[in-house]
Amino acid sequence: MSERTPVLIVGAGLSGLSTAVFLGLHGTPSLVVERHPGTSTHPKARGQQNHAMEALRLVGLEAAMLDASPKSQGFLLRIAQSASGPVFREILHDTFLSLDHLTPAGSADASQASAERILAERARELGAEIRFSTRLDSFEQDENGVRAVLADATGTREVHADYLVAADGHRSPIRERLGIGTHGRGALGHSIHWLVRADLSAVVGDRLVMYYLQNPELSGGNGVVVSTDHPDQFVVGVGYDPAHEEPADFTEERSLAQIRLATGVPELDVEILATDSTVTTMQVADRFSAGRVHLVGDAAHTMPPHGGMGGNTAVMDGFYLAWKLAAVLRGEAGPGLLDSHDAERRPVGELVAENQFRNAIVRNRPDLAREDDAPPIEDPAVLLFGYRHNGAVVREPGDEGELLENATRPTGRPGSRAPHVRLSTPDGEVSTIDLFGRGFVLLTGSESWAGAAEEVATALGVRLEPRLIGGEMTGDWTGPYGVGADGAVLVRPDRFIAWRSRGPGTAADLEKALRTILDR
Ligand SMILES: Cc1cc2nc3c(=O)[nH]c(=O)nc-3n(C[C@H](O)[C@H](O)[C@H](O)COP(=O)(O)OP(=O)(O)OC[C@H]3O[C@@H](n4cnc5c(N)ncnc54)[C@H](O)[C@@H]3O)c2cc1C
Structure with a gap:
């Protein structure tokens, strides 16, 4: 007898496990299959950068990653002739850049092996099933779903899934099978x-x-x-x-x-x-989606390790894809929402992979430098928090859809990450970032907009809640979000701004925006 799962994830590396964790957060179970007998034991990637930690704190993993980080007395990131010197360039020496002005999340230093173990445990707690020593043998898809054949020591079995996530690494047999090229x-x-x-x-x-x-x-x-x-x-x-x-x-x-x-x-x-x-x-898939199959992690973008973004981007891919899959599976969004996976993540994958390539040239291979190579982006306000997702959003007139902005000068434009603003509450300080993550949020200072959010949530049957700033929760949020106190900002579950009204408006305005974003 064949099995059914909403989402079949192939590969239990950082991207596959992250997808499973965040699907679990949104209440969607998944089946993860991994051909190896367990998670990675190789000391490959290290470190969870602040943007990844922002995502991980949503599922309660910030402390676990910090606990798994070696207790060292400092950090050296250097270009040198040997570990004993001479040093050609000091990139980081003991102190990490403080990003307190950009995010409530810190960074951690857990190894890939520890991070995968922690993610696997959390994925199971949140409802995922992980099968090791199990290989995807073949698959086919049609408009109704994906039929996959899995192989383990006992033989083969068929699994039917609504969606297949290719988290199967840089060689990605799934990408190959789909005939998706790379550039x-x-x-x-x-x-x-x-x-x-x-x-x-x-x-x-x-x-x-x-x-x-x-x-x-x-x-x-x-x-x-x-x-x-x-x-x-x-x-x-x-x-x-x-x-x-x-x-x-x-x-x-x-x-x-x-x-x-x-x-x-x-x-x-x-x-x-x-x-x-x-x-x-350095290679990026020509498409990140094909029908019901979506590519994440190294399957979508393989990059030199210089800059430590490969694993972090893999984790973020899962974070960004999961809410979309969950919304479509719950019937809250049309399948067109998933088209935004390619539209949003491919430009970011290209950017990050190219940046790591430039880092590699500067740090290890100056012999390959080309005259027209721009220097790599090193500013975390741009690289970690400045990329925009210009797919499932309502773009404003005059917005050319630029890929990058500087998060220290947020614009609040749809497609940009919701800025981190400290808010005072009777229970202490919170960040706007911690208001978002589970469903859509309408951030507003207006009772009228808050009422509109409740009305639209009921009318469309979507996870949308108002967050009223004023009264018990106060803070200077309107500037960074580019609206008046009587305006409203619609924030997606992945903390990107989807739409905003700079001033008063109606429930019909909000409903129209949500229908556009959710392909309804
Ligand atoms: C030397 C080195 C250093 C690095 N340093 C860093 C760093 O410091 N920071 C950082 O962020 N990144 C770093 N990276 C990059 C990081 O390791 C990768 O980007 C990350 O592991 C990608 O995760 P993934 O889940 O997409 O792919 P993978 O980790 O490759 O996982 C894919 C999984 O899919 C499984 N699989 C494949 N086909 C099948 C199948 N048919 N059936 C079942 N399972 C299948 C594989 O067994 C594998 O476990 C480094 C990489 C290297 C090589």
């Missing part, structure tokens, strides 16, 4: 990585480190030295030219010599625990 800068370079046990305390102290190395004596002329969760274990990597050699050419003796060169400690006592090789690639 972008392609392969940046090949590298070999060693997970090593070594005492580098004399070099790094008890800090977390991320060294990007440029040294002609290193294989490929470049390398990395990166902390792991264990203070005596590091990932050391160097480049190689696949035209002339392959990972097997790195004998133990040669590997140890490269590791000592990268750390800058000629006599370093090193134990190699594991070896891996990767191709650093």
Whole structure:
């Protein structure tokens, strides 16, 4: 007998698990299948940036990510010749930029392995089923749904799903099967990585480190030295030219010599625990959706690790897709809402992947720099909080749909992230950000608009609630949101502004806007 699930998610990496968690938040169960026997054990990505933590705090995971972060005494992000120096550029030294003016959320340093474990646990709590050692074998879709064949040790079985989420990584067999091509800068370079046990305390102290190395004596002329969760274990990597050699050419003796060169400690006592090789690639899928299938994470956008946004963007993809799937499945939105996944996430994927590519050139491969390359964006007000989603929104006259704005100078335009404004309540201070996340919110200072929101919520049967600022909850919100106190701002569950009225209006205005946004 075949099974049914509203959403089948293939891949239990950061993007698949995030999709499952946020679907759970919106009350939609999902089935996650992962061909490996468990979540990742490799020390790949590290760190949850503030925008991802903003999403994670909505599902109560902010503290868990902080708890899972190594208790180091600081952080070094450097471009250098070796971990012992000389240093060419100090990108971060001990203090992270304070983003208190942009967000109530901090950042965390949990490893990918810890983050996946935490997400998997929360996804299950919120109603997802995760099946490991289970592979998507094949699938087909029509206007009614997706029929997938899953394979595990006991054989194959059929699952019917309303939607399929391709969270199946950079090679994405689902993307291939759909015939979706990719575009972008392609392969940046090949590298070999060693997970090593070594005492580098004399070099790094008890800090977390991320060294990007440029040294002609290193294989490929470049390398990395990166902390792991264990203070005596590091990932050391160097480049190689696949035209002339392959990972097997790195004998133990040669590997140890490269590791000592990268750390800058000629006599370093090193134990190699594991070896891996990767191709650093920048590629973006030509489409993020095809019928009932939606791509998230590396399946949609693969990027060099330089800048630490690959995993964070994967988490955000799940956050942004989940509310749309849930709204369509509940019948609150028409299927056209899902067209906005490609319209909104592909430009952001392209931007972030290109930015990481530029980071990679600056940090590791200056030999590949092109004269017309703009410098990478480093300002988090732009990169983390400035991108716009110009799909399921009511765009205003004169808005050209620019992809970026600077969140320190918010405009309140539909398509922009709802600005963080501190509000006073009898129970203490809250952020506007924490008012949003579960359904639509109409932010207003007007009783009349609040009444309109209740009326429209009932008329359309959608999750929409008014949040009245004034009375017990006060704060200077109108400036950042670009409205008068008698105006109203409609905020989507993913904290993006969908529509606004700068002054008074009617329930009919709000209903018209919501119908446009929700494809009703
Ligand atoms: C060396 C390195 C360092 C990095 N550092 C950072 C960093 O510091 N910060 C950061 O944010 N990002 C970093 N990244 C990027 C980050 O690791 C990825 O962007 C992130 O893991 C992508 O998650 P994902 O869920 O989309 O894909 P994946 O983690 O690749 O997960 C895809 C999953 O799908 C499964 N799968 C595939 N096909 C099937 C199938 N047919 N059936 C069942 N399961 C299937 C796979 O087994 C896999 O587990 C780094 C990457 C690398 C390689």
